[in-house]
Amino acid sequence: MKQRGFTLIEMTIALTLSVLVLFVGTFMLSSYLRTYHKLSAAVEKNQVKQFVLNKLVIDIQFAEGINKSSGPDLLILDLLDDALRYDHFNNKIRRRTNKSTAYLAEPGEISSLSFSYPKPGLVMIFLDKIKTGAYCRNEK
Amino acid sequence: MRRGFTLIEVLVALAILVIIGGTFLFFFKTGLDAQADADEFLKALNACRAELEELRATPWAGLRPSPHITLTPITYDLYQVELKYNWHPGRKPIEIFTLRSKYQ
Numbered sequence: 001m002k003q004r005g006f007t008l009i010e011m012t013i014a015l016t017l018s019v020l021v022l023f024v025g026t027f028m029l030s031s032y033l034r035t036y037h038k039l040s041a042a043v044e045k046n047q048v049k050q051f052v053l054n055k056l057v058i059d060i061q062f063a064e065g066i067n068k069s070s071g072p073d074l075l076i077l078d079l080l081d082d083a084l085r086y087d088h089f090n091n092k093i094r095r096r097t098n099k100s101t102a103y104l105a106e107p108g109e110i111s112s113l114s115f116s117y118p119k120p121g122l123v124m125i126f127l128d129k130i131k132t133g134a135y136c137r138n139e140k
Numbered sequence: 141m142r143r144g145f146t147l148i149e150v151l152v153a154l155a156i157l158v159i160i161g162g163t164f165l166f167f168f169k170t171g172l173d174a175q176a177d178a179d180e181f182l183k184a185l186n187a188c189r190a191e192l193e194e195l196r197a198t199p200w201a202g203l204r205p206s207p208h209i210t211l212t213p214i215t216y217d218l219y220q221v222e223l224k225y226n227w228h229p230g231r232k233p234i235e236i237f238t239l240r241s242k243y244q
Contacts, residue, residue: 049182120197132193133191133194
């Protein structure tokens with residue numbers, strides 16, 4: 001009688017192949033997901049950095065002046081009847097006035113913030129690997 | 141009775157597998173490249189802002205062109221400022237045009 005169906009060998013090979021294909025598929029899917037999460041986290045971090053930089057630049061541009069006791073780790077901006085202080089505190093960006101404190105980033109989103117003052121009224125901002133600058137419009 | 145696969149069949153199957161795998165890899169690479177570009181572009185834009193703010197902080201008499209900035213006099217008290225920043229070879233450079241007046 002002619003044999004019908006599959007032999008054990010055939011079944012084993014077929015199973016091995018399907019397992020292999022599934023394995024490769026799972027691997028591809030998981031690496032896709034990993035890349036996706038990595039990329040969206042990076043994009044979100046960049047958005048936070050850009051937000052903090054824009055806030056800083058606008059605050060500097062429209063401040064009354066840059067306080068002389070500002071340093072590389074602490075920026076003090078004079079306002080009309082207040083002062084604005086920026087620093088990197090507890091792994092966050094801290095923005096303080098005399099009355100209130102706000103944090104502009106979640107811990108770990110920004111790992112360093114420093115300032116330099118190359119010209120009167122000009123503040124260079126170093127935030128992680130990004131460098132930018134802002135000129136205080138009211139500086140005399 | 142025919143046994144096994146012909147060479148053509150095996151080749152076709154392999155080619156299909158390679159194309160599928162390659163497409164996946166290509167997608168990954170595109171995504172990662174775009175992210176690297178975005179990082180670089182963010183840095184470049186902020187560097188441009190730094191240069192323009194520095195220009196603004198410079199008094200009129202001290203204005204000099206820099207490697208990225210060209211100054212063209214329009215009138216005796218007005219410059220056209222052209223900033224061109226090559227942030228990535230083979231990419232369109234960032235170009236910003238603005239004016240700088242003697243009185244600000």
